[in-house]
């Protein structure tokens with residue numbers, strides 16, 4: 001078997017999916033951070049290409065990343081690479097024999113796969129390519145059905161389907177280590193979920209959010225705008241205890257009109273708990289309750305490991321909060337008398353984000369993460385619009401385009417300091433700590449004539465997988 005020293009200093013090749021381009025880097029970085037490993041790309045790293053070569057990892061690191069990633073398709077121990085087959089051969093012949101040997105000895109079984117990206121090869125051509133690798137010192141027996149080791153020749157023909165080169169742009173050869181979790185996108189699809197709503201978050205994005213938040217086993221995860229609980233479903237899959245609130249009584253209690261075609265009313269047991277039960281994670285369900293995210297209902301303590309949420313934009317759901325006809329009647333301690341009947345008031349988007357960041361600063365544990373979507377009007381967007389907080393460090397900001405004029409940005413922040421009294425005045429000294437006023441107009445801009453013309457892309461519920 002290989003010794004730990006002969007297996008050190010290896011390079012690993014990750015094949016990334018081409019969808020969700022913007023979310024890939026923060027996902028892999030977050031999964032590395034869970035193992036206290038930095039992101040060390042090899043020379044000539046380019047973020048938008050399908051293959052990344054990373055240094056400084058162990059095989060165990062790679063396996064644990066792949067056990068979580070929905071952006072990475074597969075990972076390999078890289079043995080050789082080059083722009084042509086001749087250069088690949090030179091590179092492979094330079095790869096230390098002692099690193100290859102444990103997987104090539106005479107008692108081992110193996111197979112070689114050929115993968116081409118952005119083109120397809122005839123079976124006979126693939127066999128030819130495998131035969132041409134006879135310079136590698138394989139001593140074991142080929143087993144197509146159950147090999148101990150799988151090797152892959154990966155040919156990259158670029159990303160433009162209208163411009164496929166005759167020869168690959170680049171070629172890699174390596175030992176397959178693991179596949180990522182792309183299968184979760186299908187197995188957790190909202191199409192087959194027990195309880196859904198108009199704004200249920202798509203499964204792939206829910207898992208990406210849980211990964212950006214570094215959710216891990218036994219964490220306590222909270223979603224203040226829980227809706228049908230799609231984000232809780234993803235976090236529970238990764239072993240976190242989950243809990244949420246929503247202002248909508250019908251959503252929390254699974255009552256009222258159904259969002260499904262051919263169904264008028266929600267059936268019995270259409271609720272978040274049943275969703276977790278569907279995926280075998282009911283034991284991770286703490287509870288959900290009807291509550292207004294603008295009101296403080298939690299004890300004043302930092303006990304939440306991750307806050308993951310999709311606040312209302314006011315497009316398919318209302319942005320309302322509770323209040324009183326006469327705000328002057330509100331007592332100074334914020335507690336209404338028992339006879340108080342709350343009324344609904346507009347909850348401005350800028351206030352939603354200010355409240356969310358303040359809540360996170362107070363209730364996240366140190367190092368805990370807030371992951372949320374920020375809707376933006378693209379022609380006016382600039383990075384300075386992303387709300388900041390003195391206790392939260394901005395980790396990543398990824399765009400998902402919704403239409404030519406609108407997008408939403410997946411914002412990840414990490415708590416780096418406990419809030420002090422002075423932090424409540426921070427907005428006076430730095431405009432980035434003050435509410436993002438532009439959001440108040442998001443709804444009007446979304447429904448503006450320009451957007452309506454943009455057809456299919458403009459459907460937010462489509463983006464959410466319905």
Ligand SMILES: C[S@@+](CC[C@H](N)C(=O)[O-])C[C@H]1O[C@@H](n2cnc3c(N)ncnc32)[C@H](O)[C@@H]1O
Pocket residue numbers: 197199200201224225226227228229230231245246247248251291292293294309310311312313317318319320321322347
């Ligand atoms: C975009 S949806 C969340 C969808 C959710 N991620 C899911 O997968 O179903 C936003 C939710 O926020 C809720 N909401 C609106 N205003 C609220 C408030 N003031 N406090 C708590 N929840 C609120 C809405 O009822 C809605 O369910």
